[in-house]
Amino acid sequence: MPQLRQNPITKDWVIIATERARRPHEFAKKAEDRPTLPSYSERCPFCPGNEQMTPPETMRLERDGQWQIRVVPNKFSALSREGEIDRQAKGLQRTANGIGYHEVVVETPDHGRNLALLSEDDVERVVQSYKARYIEIAKDPRVLHVTIFKNHGKDAGTSLEHPHSQIIATPVIPPNVRGRMEEALRFYDENGYCLFCQVMQEEMEDGTRIVHQTPHFVCLVPYASLSPFAAWVFPRRHMASFSEIQPEEMRDLAGALRVVLGKLYYGLGDPDYNFIIRTSPCENRYSRHYHWYLSLIPRLTKVAGFELGSGMYINVTLPEANAEFLRGVALPEAAATQESR
Amino acid sequence: MPQLRQNPITKDWVIIATERARRPHEFAKKAEDRPTLPSYSERCPFCPGNEQMTPPETMRLERDGQWQIRVVPNKFSALSREGEIDRQAKGLQRTANGIGYHEVVVETPDHGRNLALLSEDDVERVVQSYKARYIEIAKDPRVLHVTIFKNHGKDAGTSLEHPHSQIIATPVIPPNVRGRMEEALRFYDENGYCLFCQVMQEEMEDGTRIVHQTPHFVCLVPYASLSPFAAWVFPRRHMASFSEIQPEEMRDLAGALRVVLGKLYYGLGDPDYNFIIRTSPCENRYSRHYHWYLSLIPRLTKVAGFELGSGMYINVTLPEANAEFLRGVALPEAAATQESR
Numbered sequence: 220m221p222q223l224r225q226n227p228i229t230k231d232w233v234i235i236a237t238e239r240a241r242r243p244h245e246f247a248k249k250a251e252d253r254p255t256l257p258s259y260s261e262r263c264p265f266c267p268g269n270e271q272m273t274p275p276e277t278m279r280l281e282r283d284g285q286w287q288i289r290v291v292p293n294k295f296s297a298l299s300r301e302g303e304i305d306r307q308a309k310g311l312q313r314t315a316n317g318i319g320y321h322e323v324v325v326e327t328p329d330h331g332r333n334l335a336l337l338s339e340d341d342v343e344r345v346v347q348s349y350k351a352r353y354i355e356i357a358k359d360p361r362v363l364h365v366t367i368f369k370n371h372g373k374d375a376g377t378s379l380e381h382p383h384s385q386i387i388a389t390p391v392i393p394p395n396v397r398g399r400m401e402e403a404l405r406f407y408d409e410n411g412y413c414l415f416c417q418v419m420q421e422e423m424e425d426g427t428r429i430v431h432q433t434p435h436f437v438c439l440v441p442y443a444s445l446s447p448f449a450a451w452v453f454p455r456r457h458m459a460s461f462s463e464i465q466p467e468e469m470r471d472l473a474g475a476l477r478v479v480l481g482k483l484y485y486g487l488g489d490p491d492y493n494f495i496i497r498t499s500p501c502e503n504r505y506s507r508h509y510h511w512y513l514s515l516i517p518r519l520t521k522v523a524g525f526e527l528g529s530g531m532y533i534n535v536t537l538p539e540a541n542a543e544f545l546r547g548v549a550l551p552e553a554a555a556t557q558e559s560r
Numbered sequence: 561m562p563q564l565r566q567n568p569i570t571k572d573w574v575i576i577a578t579e580r581a582r583r584p585h586e587f588a589k590k591a592e593d594r595p596t597l598p599s600y601s602e603r604c605p606f607c608p609g610n611e612q613m614t615p616p617e618t619m620r621l622e623r624d625g626q627w628q629i630r631v632v633p634n635k636f637s638a639l640s641r642e643g644e645i646d647r648q649a650k651g652l653q654r655t656a657n658g659i660g661y662h663e664v665v666v667e668t669p670d671h672g673r674n675l676a677l678l679s680e681d682d683v684e685r686v687v688q689s690y691k692a693r694y695i696e697i698a699k700d701p702r703v704l705h706v707t708i709f710k711n712h713g714k715d716a717g718t719s720l721e722h723p724h725s726q727i728i729a730t731p732v733i734p735p736n737v738r739g740r741m742e743e744a745l746r747f748y749d750e751n752g753y754c755l756f757c758q759v760m761q762e763e764m765e766d767g768t769r770i771v772h773q774t775p776h777f778v779c780l781v782p783y784a785s786l787s788p789f790a791a792w793v794f795p796r797r798h799m800a801s802f803s804e805i806q807p808e809e810m811r812d813l814a815g816a817l818r819v820v821l822g823k824l825y826y827g828l829g830d831p832d833y834n835f836i837i838r839t840s841p842c843e844n845r846y847s848r849h850y851h852w853y854l855s856l857i858p859r860l861t862k863v864a865g866f867e868l869g870s871g872m873y874i875n876v877t878l879p880e881a882n883a884e885f886l887r888g889v890a891l892p893e894a895a896a897t898q899e900s901r
Contacts, residue, residue, distance in 0.1 A: 220640050220643065220657050220658060221637075221638060221639055221640055221657070221658025222655060222656070222657060222658050223655065223656040223657070223658050223730075223731070223732060224653070224654070224655050225653075225654035225655075227652040227653075227654070229735070230735070231735045232730075232732045232734070232735070234638050234639065234658055234730075235658070236636075236637075236638040236639075236658070238636060238637065238638075295577075295579060296562075296577075296579065297562060297575050297577040297579075297874045298562055298575065298577075299561055299562055302561065310758075310762045311568040311755075311758060311759060311762055312565070312566075312568075312762075312783055313565070313566035313568070314563060314564065314565050314566075315563070315564040316561050316562070316563060316564070317561060317562025317563050317564050317575055317576070317577070364870075366866055366869050366870045368864075368865030368866055368868075368869050369865055370864045370865045373862070374862070375862070375864060375865065376862035376863060376864025376865065376867075377864070385865070385866065387866055387870075389564075389573075389575075389870070389872065390564070391564060391573045391872075393573070393869075393870030393871050393872045394570070394571070394572045394573070394870070394871035394872065395869065395870050395871035396870065396871075398871075414652075417651075417652060418652060421651045421652055421653075442653055493864060493865035493868050493869070494865065495865050495866075495868060495869030495870075496869075497869065514868075514869065516865075516868055521714070521715070521716070521717035522717060522863065523709075523711045523716060523717025523718065523834060524709030524710055524711045524716065524717065524726070524834035524835065524836050524857075525707055525709055525726065525728055525836075526717075527709075527834050527836060527855075527857055528707050528709050528734075528736065528834070528836030528837075528838065528855065529705075529707045529728075529730070529734030529735070529736050529737065529836075530734050530735035530736035530737075530739075531730065531732075531734045531735065533638045
């Protein structure tokens with residue numbers, strides 16, 4: 220019998236269709252479909268030596284006199300940094316000019332180096348750059364929300380293979396954030412404590428969907444996971460805004476990310492994925508009812524008409540089985556411990 | 561300067577990123593990527609002669625003593641018809657057993673015959689089968705909502721190439737329906753008339769996004785369209801539920817669908833697409849504030865981390881340019897008029 224499960228954070232229902240269950244290895248990417256990337260590509264705008272191919276840097280982190288991280292405005296920016304917010308209404312039409320930020324975080328100078336395989340030091344720098352840029356961008360009063368995300372692989376929507384993440388700051392609060400904020404406030408009103416802290420608490424007591432734990436983070440497969448091997452990474456400490464993350468927590472998040480991405484890499488053959496840092500709107504930095512977290516979404520299945528139409532998803536795997544599988548994926552020694560090249 | 565536009569039905573903002581604008585022909589599928597399908601495939605469960613490969617029919621429409629439409633339960637049904645609704649709550653977890661319907665509408669006996677190229681008579685039968693099955697399924701008191709949709713092509717999530725649509729009836733109201741119902745009620749409360757009727761009215765006065773009009777339907781590109789060449793098909797008459805469609809309107813919808821799908825087929829080289837009939841929940845059949853419509857979504861771009869994370873979309877084309885292009889696509893004589901094979 221299939222099951223309906225509700226995501227407590229969005230109240231969305233998902234269909235867990237066990238009749239269609241597929242085994243984990245059926246999702247693994249075949250070796251022949253995995254491109255071997257060179258460590259340098261002449262025409263790549265993110266490779267060392269090609270710095271003039273991007274707009275000027277907004278940030279740089281160095282190591283041994285060489286850049287390790289570059290943050291640059293997106294050359295094909297979806298939003299414009301220049302200008303004032305100008306809203307227009309005409310009948311039902313609501314329009315604003317597209318003010319905002321769209322930046323790219325080049326995660327490593329090495330064209331072929333997968334984020335999952337970077338050293339903990341290097342992933343920590345990526346997290347540090349997210350925070351630094353968030354804080355800088357959020358100072359702009361035109362910005363209401365900052366989305367930090369990564370597209371890995373073609374099915375995840377990336378066109379450039381050099382490892383990078385993106386930051387988009389918008390002058391409106393995106394619908395997925397607004398919806399979560401509303402549900403979280405409703406819960407807080409009714410119970411007097413944070414919904415997300417409670418989700419984490421219940422998941423740790425249950426244990427069946429936990430993938431990995433660190434001193435500051437809990438990685439788990441959601442009870443009502445929309446798609447195979449999706450995971451949430453929650454900070455244990457209540458924080459509404461990602462910008463509140465502290466140095467020790469950044470280091471720890473880097474470690475947690477490396478483990479979870481490493482488990483996808485080694486267990487499922489480097490699948491395409493997206494991750495998103497779901498942080499509060501800028502003005503709700505100290506919210507008691509919202510709690511930031513990272514959503515990791517492997518792109519192993521296609522979104523079809525039912526999902527687009529209804530907003531409901533059909534997950535052909537069992538979240539508990541996903542978690543068990545991921546727990547069981549062993550990482551090579553070098554990946555499991557801190558690596559300093 | 562990019563633009564932000566708000567969808568009046570969902571209140572979701574979309575980024576119209578004109579800087580990245582691509583020309584219509586850049587979206588067209590290349591001839592070599594378009595498979596030529598045989599009119600019969602031995603192993604296809606939807607081809608004539610293979611009827612025993614599907615579960616028993618729930619409906620059949622014939623022509624000249626042969627079936628023209630078959631509706632069958634999905635062999636890998638996401639939901640189960642048997643059993644009682646059994647809801648469980650444990651802490652934050654909400655679970656129900658997966659009761660519902662999941663049926664397949666085989667649109668034609670011809671394996672290789674694209675829906676866009678069927679005769680008007682044949683498309684009318686498809687629409688008739690949707691209505692007949694909706695009415696039958698909605699009699700079941702366990703069903704709260706019925707989603708009717710089509711996945712055309714691999715990027716739209718289909719695994720079987722024989723032309724077919726699907727019907728999924730759920731014991732919960734899907735989030736995308738709930739959200740639209742809430743916004744529509746809010747609008748009605750404030751104004752005393754239907755939001756959707758007003759959208760149509762304003763679009764017809766403006767005219768720049770209209771693609772095609774028939775006596776009973778208006779086809780247009782939404783002002784805040786999420787993706788290139790997406791279109792809405794609205795019934796002119798106020799109806800909350802698709803099940804209220806009358807025979808003359810079904811005939812007319814078949815004609816409208818053939819034109820719009822034909823314009824995609826001839827103008828963009830048969831792109832993959834989904835369409836969804838966005839109808840009211842069953843119990844809101846006569847709602848004054850909701851209005852059913854059909855959403856047509858060509859799958860020409862990938863959904864990436866920003867979209868998954870924020871719920872906001874970046875549309876790299878201008879809706880007015882989409883509409884102008886589609887208006888200009890000429891259909892061959894045979895497709896433009898009624899065709900009786």
